Amino acid sequence: MREALAGGCRAPLILLTGQGDREVDLEAMKAGAADYLIKGQIDAPLLERTIRYAVERKRTEETLRENQEFVQRIADATPNILYLYDVMQQRNLYANRDLAALLGYSLEEVQHMVANVFNLLHPDDLPHLTTRIRRLDQAREGEIIEAEYRLRSASGEWRWFHSRDTVFARIDGLPQQILGAAQDITERKRAEEQLLHDAFHDTLTGLPNRALLMDRLGQLIGHAKRQSDYLFAVLFLDLDRFKTVNDSLGHVIGDQLLIAIARKLEACLRPRDTVARLGGDEFTILLDDISGVSDAIHVADRIQTELSAPFHLGGQELYVTTSIGIALSTTGDGRPEDLLRDADTAMYRAKAGGKARHEVFDTAMHTRAFKRLRVETELRRAIEREQLRIHYQPIVSLATGRLMGFEALLRWYHPERGRIPPAEFIPVAEETRLIIPIGQWVLGEACRQMRAWQTQFPTKPPLSINVNLSGKQFAQPDLVKQIAQTLQETGLDARSLNVSLNGLLIESFIPLTPGERVILTHTHPDEEASSNVCAEVTRVSTEARQPGAGCFGLRILTDDLLPWQHLLRRLALQ
Numbered sequence: 001m002r003e004a005l006a007g008g009c010r011a012p013l014i015l016l017t018g019q020g021d022r023e024v025d026l027e028a029m030k031a032g033a034a035d036y037l038i039k040g041q042i043d044a045p046l047l048e049r050t051i052r053y054a055v056e057r058k059r060t061e062e063t064l065r066e067n068q069e070f071v072q073r074i075a076d077a078t079p080n081i082l083y084l085y086d087v088m089q090q091r092n093l094y095a096n097r098d099l100a101a102l103l104g105y106s107l108e109e110v111q112h113m114v115a116n117v118f119n120l121l122h123p124d125d126l127p128h129l130t131t132r133i134r135r136l137d138q139a140r141e142g143e144i145i146e147a148e149y150r151l152r153s154a155s156g157e158w159r160w161f162h163s164r165d166t167v168f169a170r171i172d173g174l175p176q177q178i179l180g181a182a183q184d185i186t187e188r189k190r191a192e193e194q195l196l197h198d199a200f201h202d203t204l205t206g207l208p209n210r211a212l213l214m215d216r217l218g219q220l221i222g223h224a225k226r227q228s229d230y231l232f233a234v235l236f237l238d239l240d241r242f243k244t245v246n247d248s249l250g251h252v253i254g255d256q257l258l259i260a261i262a263r264k265l266e267a268c269l270r271p272r273d274t275v276a277r278l279g280g281d282e283f284t285i286l287l288d289d290i291s292g293v294s295d296a297i298h299v300a301d302r303i304q305t306e307l308s309a310p311f312h313l314g315g316q317e318l319y320v321t322t323s324i325g326i327a328l329s330t331t332g333d334g335r336p337e338d339l340l341r342d343a344d345t346a347m348y349r350a351k352a353g354g355k356a357r358h359e360v361f362d363t364a365m366h367t368r369a370f371k372r373l374r375v376e377t378e379l380r381r382a383i384e385r386e387q388l389r390i391h392y393q394p395i396v397s398l399a400t401g402r403l404m405g406f407e408a409l410l411r412w413y414h415p416e417r418g419r420i421p422p423a424e425f426i427p428v429a430e431e432t433r434l435i436i437p438i439g440q441w442v443l444g445e446a447c448r449q450m451r452a453w454q455t456q457f458p459t460k461p462p463l464s465i466n467v468n469l470s471g472k473q474f475a476q477p478d479l480v481k482q483i484a485q486t487l488q489e490t491g492l493d494a495r496s497l498n499v500s501l502n503g504l505l506i507e508s509f510i511p512l513t514p515g516e517r518v519i520l521t522h523t524h525p526d527e528e529a530s531s532n533v534c535a536e537v538t539r540v541s542t543e544a545r546q547p548g549a550g551c552f553g554l555r556i557l558t559d560d561l562l563p564w565q566h567l568l569r570r571l572a573l574q
Contacts (some may be wrong), residue, residue, distance in 0.1 A: 012054035023453035067322040080181040081161070084168070087175050102184050104154030122158055132165075136175060141167050148185070160189040204255055205262035213276035213284055217336040220286060224329045232288050233296035236325040236343035237265075237303070239281035240355040245318065253314045261312065261320065264306045268299060284340065293328060293360060300324045300358040321356035323347050331361055345369045375428045378414065383438065388412055395466065405464035405496075406453075408446035410438070426470075435470045440482060443467050447490040447497065454496070466498040488537055 010287055015188045081102070085095040100106060103120075121129055135149040145165050150158045163182035167175040199210035208216070220232045239261070246254040258281065265275045265283060274286040287296055303324065313319040325347030327339050346361035348369075353359065382388055412420040429435040450465035457463070474481060487494055 012058040027325050050152060083180050085178040087178060102159060103151060118150045123337055125149040136165060136167060136178060139167050159184060160186045205259050205277050207262050208274060208276040210278050212346065214336045216274050216286060217339065221334060221336060231290050232286060232329045233290055234327045234339050235285040235296065236347040237283040237298060237322045238347050240321045240323055242281035253316065257311055257314045257318060260311050265303065268302050268306055296326045300326060303507040323350040324358035325350055325361060326358060327361040372428055375425055376432055379425055379429060379434060382412055387414065390442060405466065407466040408442055410442055430470055433472055435472050439470055439473045444486050447486050447492045450496060451490050451492045462496050464496045464498055466500055469499045
């Protein structure tokens with residue numbers, strides 16, 4: 001019989017025995033016999049019934065085998081992992097090939113893997129698996145229990161799986177079999193981790209971004225509230241003149257410089273400290289658990305020293321300095337944004353003091369910053385509500401006593417605070433660039449008023465008007481075009497307009513010594529006309545207005561106000 005079955009016989013086999021030995025008969029059944037008959041006990045109905053039963057059993061077995069093969073092909077083709085786990089035997093009754101392929105084990109190893117599943121499970125996921133088993137013990141038949149966990153593959157790699165399990169059968173209330181489907185979600189988890197990393201890190205430098213910085217700053221503040229002797233510091237860094245690098249060498253070199261600076265900043269800190277990039281050329285550092293302000297100053301000095309070394313990028317040698325503001329945890333109001341604001345305020349104080357230096361925040365800085373913010377807000381309203389006025393200060397020749405002209409002086413009359421000193425609002429207007437529209441308005445009004453006075457009081461030479469020019473206005477590329485348009489609109493002769501520049505402004509372009517003057521010349525496309533001087537700057541005394549100080553008067557000498565090239569040169573006075 002065994003030979004017949006081994007030879008491929010598919011017909012049902014019935015054992016005919018004359019011994020009636022039950023053990024032999026059962027052994028034959030195990031070997032593949034459909035049934036057995038005992039000689040001397042056979043009649044026609046029994047034979048017919050036995051044959052019919054054997055045929056039907058064989059058909060059923062064939063159908064079951066075909067169905068199993070069909071299900072196996074479906075299971076092997078599905079992208080999911082399928083398994084049937086026997087709780088009592090503690091082994092897999094079934095598992096498709098995907099689980100074995102993903103983990104790098106043989107199918108036979110997978111069948112017995114569950115007994116060692118705790119050895120394959122990631123230690124951090126062990127509590128979750130214990131909870132999952134407890135839920136399956138209590139789950140109703142057919143209830144779905146989901147879980148995510150990591151299993152170690154044969155190569156040692158951790159792979160993520162998401163499983164959906166259900167109790168397949170229960171006996172006496174206890175689960176007997178668990179049917180499950182699992183999906184490999186390793187790539188999805190990696191993508192989620194990358195998205196999470198990108199959400200809290202700067203894409204250029206890889207440093208923490210503002211969101212992660214504020215989170216860590218909040219943690220440090222919480223620690224400081226729980227532990228009274230705990231101290232930390234916030235350092236706010238802004239690179240000096242970084243825009244010049246971008247404008248001259250391009251953003252590619254600028255980005256490379258930012259990356260190099262980020263690496264140097266990391267090298268200056270301890271592992272528990274944090275350096276973040278807020279955007280542009282601004283960086284922030286959290287110094288964790290320091291003994292005092294001296295620790296923060298020491299780090300600031302170290303950073304200045306490290307950044308003082310040249311950077312070699314794109315065949316260029318670059319030098320970088322930074323202004324640093326320092327705020328201690330004791331100075332804040334207990335909110336992350338307040339401490340960051342305080343460090344930022346101190347940084348701007350350092351920039352105003354000459355750059356490439358650091359300042360430690362104190363409450364007076366916040367008071368000044370708040371006052372400047374209030375002045376800025378009210379100054380914007382003053383422009384809209386026409387609260388600005390021009391006063392005209394007479395200019396009289398000391399030699400003849402004759403009135404030569406006027407100087408236009410800007411004044412602000414606040415409806416509640418009265419007259420606001422120029423020293424209080426002019427610097428704010430400069431910083432916010434409000435000085436540009438204000439300066440244009442002053443120039444237009446002064447020229448218009450002077451033209452009216454010249455018509456009303458004609459003199460020879462005509463009266464002139466002096467208008468102060470701010471640094472922001474002087475830096476505008478279309479400054480001369482603006483002046484020309486104003487003169488054209490008001491009808492004022494160019495020789496009647498004197499524009500005064502702050503002495504520090506001119507000296508920022510070229511150093512001057514007593515007895516020198518600066519001449520701004522106009523180069524005309526026509527070379528023969530290039531000798532026409534359109535502007536001259538000379539040193540004049542202003543002791544009556546500001547004792548001991550000096551300024552430079554810019555005098556327009558010609559009506560030719562075409563676009564010009566600024567050429568600065570020094571001439572010794574004769």
